[in-house]
Amino acid sequence: MGHDMRRDWIIDVLADLKAFAEHNGMDATAAGLEDAALVAVAEISSLARHCMVAEADPIPVEYDRETGNVTDLFSHRGQV
Numbered sequence: 001m002g003h004d005m006r007r008d009w010i011i012d013v014l015a016d017l018k019a020f021a022e023h024n025g026m027d028a029t030a031a032g033l034e035d036a037a038l039v040a041v042a043e044i045s046s047l048a049r050h051c052m053v054a055e056a057d058p059i060p061v062e063y064d065r066e067t068g069n070v071t072d073l074f075s076h077r078g079q080v
Helices: 009-023 027-056
Strands: none
Touching: 009 027
């Protein structure tokens, strides 16, 4: 089982919470949960890439890899 597969469950949980919020008229909560799901997807992807790189090419502990930029994931918000 891959590292990202162990973390995928959080996406399903956030989707269920978002559906509940939408069904109960909690629009701001639903939007926040959508944002949280996008961030979780980006982080899972970043962690998976980091694990693959670490296994293939060990790096010194003091090296700080940059994670992906999630700003692009939110760029569609507010556009008509």
